[in-house]
Amino acid sequence: MNQKIFVSAKEVADRAGVSRSAVSRTFTPGASVSEETRRRVMEAAEALGYHVNHLARGLMRNESGLVCLIVSEMDTPYRSSLIRAISHQLQSVSKVAMLINTDRSDKSVDDALRLAISYRADASIILSGMPDRSITDLCMKSGQRLVLINRDEEREGALMINLHDREAARRALIAFQRAGCSRLAFANSDVGTPSLMAREEGFVEAADDAGIDVVVERFGPTRYQSGVVLAQRLLTREARPEAIFCANDLLACGVLDTARHQFKLAVPEELCVIGFDDIEQSSWSSYELTTFAQPVDLIAKEAVAWLTHPAPADGTASRIRADLIWRGSVRGG
């Protein structure tokens, strides 16, 4: 069944009439080989269909070229675009992404991290959940780098990339105020992800400061269908909100659809909505959603740069600003 048939450096060396070291050097960037031997090696390698065994190379160098991406609900628009951006960046520095699905449990994140260690991954990037401190310590001790995206929690030696969620929430409030909205609401899922909570808290605080009340509603996973439920709850209140800030775009789409189709509300005339992420659907003409853009390419670039570049201090935190994209779901853009 499993025919071995992998051609090794020795075979190439024999055919080319050189030592196996010469073969190794030919495929090691920046090694010194004469033009002549390189040519002969390449020729033999081509003929035999030789490919460097990255497993063996990784074993020697203690560096596999693998980077572990740990993520749940990866078929969600924002997540998948972040994955695309990161894997693309990784490839540009000759690394490759290992993709690991988790459910929401922190234990599954721990398992993923263990797997990363088993494969001697050069690094792990966590997009969902939060591993136990004992595991992250193990990662650091193993010389494995760690990047936490939107986790908003400290981990010794790891790179933390976060957005200015609270500050963005303040700007959302200002936008609503300028639109003349006074009855405000915040629509959130009930999963309690740090970045989602930061948006909620930032919005409520900002409203507090301005002496405005905010109705906060939380429900279900962070998905479209939850947005539907949230809208039903919010829009049936006696004092119907004039503006809803949603924890992310998926919720906002559900809210918008429900407001328009079920409650026959005109947006933005009767209801203003702001989301977060700027997923592709937000720009579709059924939504025209005003939202904060997550700069996924920038996030990916920062993450990968930190992985390859010797770290400045070792662990670092990065805060990125989310730009407000004005579309039609808020008056007076």
Added chain:
Amino acid sequence: MNQKIFVSAKEVADRAGVSRSAVSRTFTPGASVSEETRRRVMEAAEALGYHVNHLARGLMRNESGLVCLIVSEMDTPYRSSLIRAISHQLQSVSKVAMLINTDRSDKSVDDALRLAISYRADASIILSGMPDRSITDLCMKSGQRLVLINRDEEREGALMINLHDREAARRALIAFQRAGCSRLAFANSDVGTPSLMAREEGFVEAADDAGIDVVVERFGPTRYQSGVVLAQRLLTREARPEAIFCANDLLACGVLDTARHQFKLAVPEELCVIGFDDIEQSSWSSYELTTFAQPVDLIAKEAVAWLTHPAPADGTASRIRADLIWRGSVRGG
């Protein structure tokens, strides 16, 4: 920088007071170890933070546990849900997905496949593009299994998973006929992916058989924005189509939005639309798109089952039926 600090089987053996073979056996499912030694080994391993080195193990067994996913535009709804399903299935059989981004060029697919060989991936699953025959031959010769999804092209020894695209297209025609539509159109991208072309050809053929004319329009990548352009072209024709079958849901969403918002057409009263894939957005209340469902979980299951199970004949082809999901974009569901 790169502290070595990976604990090896030898260290565990020393601490447990056994030979390193005992350690190896403890972590090899189905090896014979006494309960006593197993316990002591596990204890030592736990204490030291030992993890089997999958690189070394893969080197020995010539089998890495890695499966390469080759895909372009992976942040697209259908693609990302397929990736989720596959990676999930892989994890359930203790394999892990290596994710490789390609652009549309076949050369980038070749490169991805070479990388898979370098990592001694157990298999490669191709979701986009088509590699050169010389490369696929190399894969087979290297004992690397190959799965082609929706590629609709033969490759010796590979598993090909396809849908009944042509047959589905026939059913789309019937649905339109039952809705009383006579002026028909097909909206396609211009990338010429086999499965997309099969849907187009199947639809045109079925219409031919029924003596009906079909306007075919092709434009751009297979994305929402292309749907917008396609709708503009189709809906400004003298004889405006009453029904449009779109090569996939993303195009259909663009068509629907444009028909409604720009041309003020009522769906399904003045225009019927059918898509393909059943992405999540199709069920959103702004679309209510009637569409053919790609059974991603089934596809993933078949692919992974074939990878783990000794192949029936070696290479195989699988055709899966796409169910029509009736929603509001066609009259008389």
Added chain:
DNA sequence: TTGTATGCGTTATCAG
């Protein structure tokens, strides 16, 4: 059941 010895394909070291 256990330990010993050997080999997997590389790269790094060092002598030439």
Added chain:
DNA sequence: CTGATAACGCATACAA
């Protein structure tokens, strides 16, 4: 610039 040799961490055939 080149070639021999020693690791790397593990699995396994073989002997005990």
